[in-house]
Amino acid sequence: MFVLIVGxxxxxxxxxxxxxxxxxxxxxxxxxxxxxARLEIGLDTSxxxxxxxxxxxxxxxxxxLEEAGIAEAEAFVASxxxxxxxxxxxxxxxxxxxxxxxxxxxxxxxxxxxxxxQGVHTICPTRVxxxxxxxxxxxxxxxxxxx
Amino acid sequence: MGMYVIIAGAGKVGWNLxxxxxxxGHEVTLIENNRGRYATVEQELEHNIQYGDASELWVLERxxxxxxxxxxxxxxxxxxxxxxCQVATExxxxxxxxxxxxxxxxxxxxxxxxxxxxxxATDLILRLIEHEVPEYGLVHLLDLPEERLxxxxxxxxxxxxxxxMRVGDLEMPEGSLxxxxxxxxxxxxxxxxxxxEAGDEILAVxxxxxxxxxxxxxxxxxxxxxxx
Numbered sequence: 001m002f003v004l005i006v007g008x009x010x011x012x013x014x015x016x017x018x019x020x021x022x023x024x025x026x027x028x029x030x031x032x033x034x035x036x037a038r039l040e041i042g043l044d045t046s047x048x049x050x051x052x053x054x055x056x057x058x059x060x061x062x063x064x065l066e067e068a069g070i071a072e073a074e075a076f077v078a079s080x081x082x083x084x085x086x087x088x089x090x091x092x093x094x095x096x097x098x099x100x101x102x103x104x105x106x107x108x109x110x111x112x113x114x115x116x117x118q119g120v121h122t123i124c125p126t127r128v129x130x131x132x133x134x135x136x137x138x139x140x141x142x143x144x145x146x147x
Numbered sequence: 148m149g150m151y152v153i154i155a156g157a158g159k160v161g162w163n164l165x166x167x168x169x170x171x172g173h174e175v176t177l178i179e180n181n182r183g184r185y186a187t188v189e190q191e192l193e194h195n196i197q198y199g200d201a202s203e204l205w206v207l208e209r210x211x212x213x214x215x216x217x218x219x220x221x222x223x224x225x226x227x228x229x230x231x232c233q234v235a236t237e238x239x240x241x242x243x244x245x246x247x248x249x250x251x252x253x254x255x256x257x258x259x260x261x262x263x264x265x266x267x268a269t270d271l272i273l274r275l276i277e278h279e280v281p282e283y284g285l286v287h288l289l290d291l292p293e294e295r296l297x298x299x300x301x302x303x304x305x306x307x308x309x310x311x312m313r314v315g316d317l318e319m320p321e322g323s324l325x326x327x328x329x330x331x332x333x334x335x336x337x338x339x340x341x342x343x344e345a346g347d348e349i350l351a352v353x354x355x356x357x358x359x360x361x362x363x364x365x366x367x368x369x370x371x372x373x374x375x
Contacts, residue, residue, distance in 0.1 A: 060225070060253055084202050084226035088256060095259055110204045114238055 004029065004073040004099075006059045006089055007080030011105060011125075013038035015077060020052050027053035029068040030080075059089040065097075075101040083108050090120050149173045153215045155201035155231050156222030157181075157188045160247065164219065165192060176210045202227050204234065212239045221247040225256070232262040263293075285362060288350070298326075298352050299361075305345045306367040315339030320360040323353035 001024045005012045008030040016039055020026045028039065033056045039047040047054060057064025059080055070076070076093040078086035083106050090104035104122050106112035112124035150173050154161045157179035165177045169192075177192060178201040179185040185198045199206035201222070212218065218235040220228035225248060232244040248254050248267040257265045274287065289298040303309060309317060314325060314337045327350040328337045334350075335341075343349070353361055 060256060062252075062255075082226065084224070084230045087230055088226045088260070091260055092256060108203060111202070111234075114204065114234070118237065 001025070001074045002027070002069065002072050003075045003077065004068055004070055004093075005077045005079060006030070006065075006068075007078060007086070007105075008035035008038055009079065009081060010038070012077065012079040013041070015079070016052065017041075017043070020050055025051070025053075027055065027069045027073070029055045029057055029059065029064060031056065031058045059085050060092075065089075065092070070097045070099065073097070073099045075099070076103070078102075078104040083111060087111070087115055087120065094120070150216040151211070151214055152176075152217045152219060153178065153201075153207070153210050153212060153235075155218070155220045155227070156247075157184055157196060158221065158223060160221045161219075162188055162192075164221065165195060169195065178206060178210055202230050202234075204238070207231075207234070207239070212241065215239075215241050217241070217243040217245070219245045223249060225249050225253040229253075229257050229260055229262050232257075233260050236261070290355075292355065295354055295356075296352065297355050297358070298350060299358065300329075300348055300350050301362065301365060303343060303345055303347045303349060303365060304367055307345065307365050308367065309343050309365050310345045312343055313339065314341045314343065317343075319351075319364060320353075320357040322357045323351050323361050326350050326352050 003019050003024050004027045005016050006029045008016065008028050012028065013035070016026050016028050036047065036054055039052065039054065043050065053069065055064060055068040057067065070093060076090070076099040078090045080086055086104040086106060090102050093099040094102045102121060104120060106115065106122045106124050107126050109124050109127045109130070112122040112127065116122045152168055152173055152175050154165055154175060154177045157177045161177055165175045168175050175195050177188065177196040178199055179188060179196060180198070180200040182198065185196060189196050197210055199209070201207060201220070212235060218232060218241050220231040222228055228246045228248070232246045235241040235244050244262065246257055246262050246265045248257060248265045251267050251269045254265060254267065257263065286300040287297060288300055291297065317325070319325065325337060327334050328341065328343070329348040329350070330344065351361060
């Protein structure tokens with residue numbers, strides 16, 4: 001499968017590395033050329049030698065998206081550090097380029113939930129953290145007093 | 148009648164807009180997420196400004212978006228402007244939005260997400276340049292894409308085949324109408340017997356889809372006036 005990942009921070013770079021190691025074609029796009037180094041964490045070969053693709057450019061630039069291969073992408077991951085950038089670029093991937101699988105990482109739970117209901121598939125790490133924390137605190141607290 | 152207007156972004160545009168709308172008797176809430184900027188503007192606008200990120204839904208809700216007549220997004224970030232307007236329209240069913248486009252190349256994404264109308268200072272200045280430099284040939288005076296109508300101004304080139312022709316004899320494309328001629332700094336409404344001259348500027352109202360046909364009709368050798 002051809003996977004295009006926009007935003008190569010902690011999340012994007014880890015997803016990229018794992019997908020490549022599992023034998024998929026992986027193309028990465030980030031506006032900061034320094035992000036390339038993250039892709040090679042824990043690797044003894046360069047990203048390109050392993051077959052990975054890497055493009056420098058901003059997510060809303062159509063030329064950058066095209067250079068990164070969005071037209072052939074079968075899966076698209078928006079994982080920049082901006083919720084709004086992720087929501088816009090995910091909708092571009094879906095509506096303009098008709099990428100079959102589009103996933104956006106959204107930190108704000110409320111926005112993530114609403115866009116999910118509108119057909120933009122979102123993953124909200126904040127929501128996951130909230131649920132885990134509540135679960136652990138509940139467990140430590142034991143039964144509610146008087147309950 | 149007074150409207151309730153929410154403005155996202157208290158930069159120069161947002162602040163001045165809020166001031167003008169308040170002067171005209173409208174109710175305004177400005178939303179700004181830079182703490183320092185918020186403090187500055189709050190000195191003047193007091194309760195008419197709220198601190199927060201206008202792309203967060205609860206901030207819009209606190210500002211009373213469900214009763215807003217209009218939402219105007221004029222932050223410095225195109226992503227924020229497009230999403231604020233998208234959410235205002237699709238989630239809160241606000242009937243009127245206006246979005247600022249900072250980078251004209253992002254205009255296509257506003258269209259893609261159904262956000263209109265949009266305002267771009269860069270585009271406005273480009274339009275002014277077109278208007279001030281008639282060598283560009285064609286100036287859009289008014290664009291109403293949804294109504295499929297536009298008004299253009301065109302300079303008749305020296306070798307246009309329309310020079311010396313009676314307006315009544317022109318074979319302009321269907322869906323276009325000559326509405327005015329500017330000659331030596333004076334404008335008039337032409338009649339069928341008006342004879343066009345090189346150097347005339349003509350104003351036409353037309354369906355945007357026939358723009359190319361119209362410009363090639365007035366251009367020499369059937370090419371369009373700007374040479375493309």
